[in-house]
Amino acid sequence: MRIQLRHVSKTFPPRQRALADINLEIRESELIFICGPSGAGKSTLLKLLFREIEPSEGEILIDGLNVTRLRSRGVARLRRKMGLVFQEFRFLPALNVLDNVALAAQVLGVSKKQSRVKAYQLLRELGLKDRHDAKPFMLSGGEQQRVAIARALINDPALIIADEPTGNIDHELADDIMQLFLKIRDGGATVVIATHDRGLIQRYGARVIKLERGFMADASPAHIPMPEYTW
């Protein structure tokens, strides 16, 4: 999916500016990092992409479609092509891990059986096959992170939006997850990752967009390793 942000600003009431005049283009099948300190506007930018919030100014085009003008039906249709990994995971506590993952497929009309089979395969791939029956609160932060990723991947999305997907896990596991994202990108999907993890950014030579206090502070070209960040 190709993403274009044109003069996008976001101000929360009463006058809290979260993003200011963001111009950005993300190419199809690109993996891109959005980085910056806490409060820089990374999560806001991601939420604008999947239309959880609307920009105060500017427009966002996804595959040429102006998402700022979409009505609820259009937003739902757009999100079906996306896989979302949230910083706070957002699981249903009453459901076990397998059903949390499978639900995302079920709401799109996949049968309960098929969705569970696919969810199980993904969990196995992410090293969680023995934890499929556990409730989310019984898992460690890293395990929850992987469940969230499994849920994001279950509908074979064309765009992955991940907010701190490696925030709670060790380097080794973070690399495994990044390998998975790279594999998805190689399959044709666009991957947008917001992260604090400087090491991760340095290990994977993807384009980096740096945000500071809502402004685009820096943007590195793709495939050039980033210098040490100071945030």
Next chain:
Amino acid sequence: MKVSLVGLVFRQVRSSLRHLCWSHILASLTMALTLFVFGAFMMLQANLEQLLTAWGDQMQITAYLGRALEPTELERLLKSVETLPEVERVRYTSQTQAWNDFQTALGAQSGLLEGLPHDVLPASIEISIKRGQRDSSTVEQVAQRLRAEKEIASVEYPQQWVERLGLTVLAVAWAKWIVGGVFFLATFFIVGSTVKLALYARRGEVEIMQLVGASETLIQAPFVLEGMLQGMTGAALALAALWGGYALTRQEIESFAGAVGWFGHVRFLNLEGAAFLVAIGWVVGAAGSVISLRRIVKTWRGSEAIV
């Protein structure tokens, strides 16, 4: 909606009924109370209408003749009355027959009539008006035309009583909608609140469904289904309570009605009435859910507090 989505909706309804059991019971009971009151008014109205119809069937205009008529005069008069478009049936009662009828009616007291001439009672024509034309203005028009006949001395009809009963039926019908309306409004809000409660209890689930691209129909369907279920459960309870009340009080009401010379038996709601009550419960339940949902889900969607 795909079959697998229908399965998902039913699973969500089942889960909600289990987890929010008491709020669903409360909403169903409120609905039952409302539909009971409304159904009671429906029964009262139906029975009064039955009484009104019975009275209407018995109601006739009596035209008293001023003098004894020659057969040709009588034939002309009867023909003239029979040809009026509103008239269903005409029956002539001669002076002799009127005397005999009066004697029969007095029974053991008929001795009181001794010494009176047999032609003291006037001959009369009893005129029945066609069903559907027994309103006051039509009856009055017919009476006017009868008065215009020179052989007719006076015209009488019990229209006033029928009118009064008709007004009572109308008042009951209005009361049904006004009192029922107030109850429905209250029920509407209670069902709405139950849905709101269910929605808040499942807020996480709804948000996740929204974020993974579930359609609005899929998100709202379980809640609307729950509202419908509450409505129909309420209607079933109301019908059971009405039947219970009817079975317990029927004999007393009928004996009272018989004592004051009213009608023979009290009727329960017919099939259409019962179906109407269930349909109202269904609609109010669904409407309460839909309106609540639209308001709340819209607020969530526009919420900026989650950032």
